[in-house]
Amino acid sequence: MVSYLQVENLTKSFGDLVLFEDLSFGVAEGQRIGLIAKNGTGKTTLLNILAGKEGYDEGKITYRRDLRVGYLEQHPYYPENLTVLEACFYHGNPTTQVIKEYEKCMETPGNPGLEELLGRMEHEKAWDYERRAKQILSQLKIRDFDQPISQLSGGQLKRVVLANVLIVEPDLLILDEPTNHLDLEMTEWLEEYLKRGSLSLLMVTHDRYFLDRVCSEIIEIDNRQLYSYKGNYSYYLEKRQERIDATNAEIARANNLYRTELEWMRRMPQARGHKARYREEAFYDLEKVAKQHRYDQQVKLDVKASYIGSKIFEADHLYKSFGDLKILDDFSYIFARYEKMGIVGNNGTGKSTFIKILMGEEKPDSGKLEIGETVRFGYYSQEGLKFNEQMKVIDVITDIAEVIELGNGKRLTASQFLQHFLFTPETQHSYVYKLSGGERRRLYLCTVLMRNPNFLVLDEPTNDLDIVTLQVLEEYLQNFKGCVIVVSHDRYFMDKVVDHLLVFKGQGDIRDFPGNYSDYRDWKLMREEVEKEKVKPKEEKTQRVRPSGGKRKMTFKEKQEFEALEKDIALLEAEKKTIEEALCSGTLSVDELTEKSKRLPLLEEELDEKTFRWLELSEIEG
The missing domain is CATH 3.40.50.300 (P-loop containing nucleotide triphosphate hydrolases)
Known part of the structure; x- marks a missing residue:
């Protein structure tokens, strides 16, 4: 290579x-x-x-x-x-640079260096740069170039x-x-x-x-x-875990031997022979291994959320628009206790606006939103990253609370909680201005969780967080004894955390899907296949032509078959319509969706066969 x-x-x-x-x-x-x-x-x-x-x-x-x-x-x-x-x-970039040089050359009398520039323009594929720019922007759904x-x-x-x-x-x-x-x-x-x-x-x-x-x-x-x-x-x-297990085993063996050798080092007199000096050198090599960083298994963070009553929030006929753009169109929903909801949809369909309405930061145009008295929100927003740069990391957290309650009757100090979210003791006593973008996001997340909420609303929490932090957050949310709403484009994260989705399709069209993102993606692909199949029979029917030649009379049996086919086709079309309406309703369970999606292609096939036979018989004189 x-x-x-x-x-x-x-x-x-x-x-x-x-x-x-x-x-x-x-x-x-x-x-x-x-x-x-x-x-x-x-x-x-x-x-x-x-x-x-x-x-x-x-x-x-x-x-x-x-x-x-x-x-x-x-x-x-x-x-x-x-x-x-x-x-x-x-x-x-080299292409735009050579375009600028070429334009300057063409404006200069005598066009100095034109021949060399023409060669570079060719090499950089610069002649159709604007066309390629418009093409790739269009593929990315950016069509207003001005x-x-x-x-x-x-x-x-x-x-x-x-x-x-x-x-x-x-x-x-x-x-x-x-x-x-x-x-x-x-x-x-x-x-x-x-x-x-x-x-x-x-x-x-x-x-x-x-x-x-x-x-x-x-x-x-x-x-x-x-x-x-x-x-x-x-x-x-898989391989990383094998490496970690091997490293931990090596450190454990070294620690066992280190204790023995340390005792020997303390007992031995200062004047040592050649063999003793060799053993002493080996001791220092062993000490390096024994004092290596050990990969500890993550402690399960079973945080006790504050009590939450049976009434969480109820949305009653909410409407919200910005000009011609509809965000909510007669939206009603009753949120259940311990529900974990994911919100997905293309950019601009209103996901963040919906969250802001829920949090009281935006007002609906009409309708009511009632929040239960026991609800304590923890809100992680896209705009919430604001800190005093001169504060130490540990002080940011202790200003909120010194300890956090765990579900097993134990407590974690602010420092222990930060450590769980991968802030080392050294980093905790460092200043905020020294943190990277991802570390700031992680600290912001800790400030939200440290308040011990019972309803977490997380708007794009995965942006700028590393994979290790995401794994910690996923485990935290899986064990969280409260309600969760997550807006995220991270499919893996959604699959791990949520039990159903609100799908924002645009212009106020919001569907409730019972399953995680992978379930929804599979269902969407199945629907697309069904739509393709629906088009095929129509194309086939338009291509069929009346056979040439003379006509014959229909036999008694063919008449009976013809009448039976008319009844069968009517029943099959009615069943097909019922299934299609159910698939579009957004009210089916995953099992029901799977069952009906499997039935629909079989139904289409049977309908095609009977329709084709009916067309054949209809060509014969009755």
């Missing part, structure tokens, strides 16, 4: 904080690598270094000559006065940024959290796009389904060391 990128002995630190040291890895042609590490261990810094946007202390980075590289940043900057199309020319950047939502801006990277048709893509702020439809589009090309890929993402389906190799930075796994995310999980 041709090497595209080679990283050798890379080291980066900020003051006394060493992010990583002596990292070595490579990306070859066709490789699709996912990078996994905890927040604060330098994932984004590493990608910025590789993209040439940040310096490093030691090491060597080598790219193949003339390699076309695309880098998707997490938080790129665009001037607000730019239009969508202008934004595609704003960020410097719309100012300042008017775009977070999800739309993310798609413009993504288009900027894909337009240049790079050989190597470096992606930092590509699915953040993308809705499920766009995430699945990107998944398919990356899978079908011959792209090489190095990517950081918290979306585990995306990682599993797109990447064929995982590299993990853990305790400043790099581990490589030749397989997808599922394979990585």
Whole structure:
């Protein structure tokens, strides 16, 4: 395989904080690598270094000559006065750079350097750059090319940024959290796009389904060391656990031997012989192993939520619109005790507005919303990340509460609670301004949970959180003795946490689906297949023509068959209509959905056969 990128002995630190040291890895042609590490261990810094946007202390980075590289940043900057199309020319890449040079050359008398520029324009495929830009923007459902950047939502801006990277048709893509702020439809589009090309890929993402389906190799930075796994995310999980078990067993053996050797070291006189000195040197090597970081099993965090009564919230005929855009259209719902609801839908369908109405931050146009007296909300919002930068992490939490009650009669101190959410004692006594973006999100999450709510409302909690934190949060929510509403585009997270979905389809059309996201996706695919099948018989019927030649009379048996077919077809069509209405109602259980979805194709087939036979008989004179 041709090497595209080679990283050798890379080291980066900020003051006394060493992010990583002596990292070595490579990306070859066709490789699709996912990078996994905890927040604060330098994932984004590493990608910025590789993209040439940040310096490093030691090491060597080598790219193949003339390699076309695309880098998707997490938080790129665009001037607000730019239009969508202008934004595609704003960020410097070799293609836009040569276009600018060519335009300047054409405006200069004598056109100096034109021949060389024409060759570069050809090499960079720059002649049809604007056409490609419009094409990829359209595929990402951005069709108003003159719309100012300042008017775009977070999800739309993310798609413009993504288009900027894909337009240049790079050989190597470096992606930092590509699915953040993308809705499920766009995430699945990107998944398919990356899978079908011959792209090489190095990517950081918290979306585990995306990682599993797109990447064929995982590299993990853990305790400043790099581990490589030749397989997808599922394979990585299995092999990582094997590594952890082996490391823990080695540390346990070393600790047992260390106690014996420590006793010997204390007993031995200072003047030691050659054999004793050899044993002393071996003792210090053993000590290094015994004092290694041990991978402790996560303690089950069984938090006792405050008492919640039988009345949670009731929405009664709610309406909400912004101009022509309907968010809620006669929406009524009674929320049950201990319910865990997921909310999904494309960007702009009103998911966050619905949450804000529930939290009292937005008013409905009409209708009532009644909240139970015992409900204590814990609200994690997309805009709630506000801290005093000069406070220490531990002080942010102790300002809320010193302890949190557990369901088993025990308590956790603020420091123990922070440790469970992966804040080491050192980080707890560090200042907020030193935290990475992901660590700030994690701290914000702790401030919400530390208030001991009985109803959690989480609006996009998975953005900027690392996979390890997501696993901790999933376990927390699975054991949570209260109510939960989650708005998220993270399919894996939704599958783990929720027991049913509210699906926002746009213009106030909201469906209740009994199951998790994977159940819903399977049902959607089945429905699409059913719709395709429904079209086929009609096409077949229009193609059938009356047979040529003379007519004959229908026999007695054929008359009986003809009459029976008319009755059968009427019954089958009535059953088909009933099933289709039930499938669209959104009230069926998963088992009922599966059963009816299996019955419908069989019903269609039988109806086709009988209709075809009826058409044949109708050609005969009665």
